Amino acid sequence: IPCSEGKYSAYSGAIVCDLCPMGSYCDKADEPPKPCPAGVFCLEGQTTGTPCPTGYQTTLTGQSYCRICSPGHYCPNPDGNPILCQPGYANNKHGRVECDLCPSGSFADVAGLAYCVTCPPGYICTNARTAPMSCPLNKARGQTICPAK
DSSP: OOOOTTEEOSSTTOSOOEEOOTTEEOSSTTSOOEEOOTTEEOOTTOSSOEEOOTTEEOOSSSOSSOEEOOTTEEOSOTTSOOEEOOTTEEOOSSSOSSOEEOOTTEEOOSTTOSSOEEOOBTEEOOOTTSOOEEOGGGOOBSOSSOOOO
């Protein structure tokens, strides 16, 4: 019997059609299920996979879901691994495709931070990618330039 969309027969001349399983798609009724490719997920009975939404990813084949990108990372490619936010950048939200540049007076001196760190009193933050430097005579108050007085 001919199988309907999203179903397949395990062998030629079968009288029963099986529903295509999760993690696979069945684009031809007379062929076995095919695993979903990376960056795509497949629910039960699908004839094609569904691309991971923006900010989600999976690097594995045969998946029935995509993972949301976590804080401190960004996911520009649905079939790629999450990428750590580079020094000078941070991301405190899930599902992002880019990280935010640390604002003036803050820094992220290591990769993968969810939040930029505010420049502490007595230090100067001239570069968002590096740790703050102490000011002479403890003159700075979380500023990017040490006060003259």
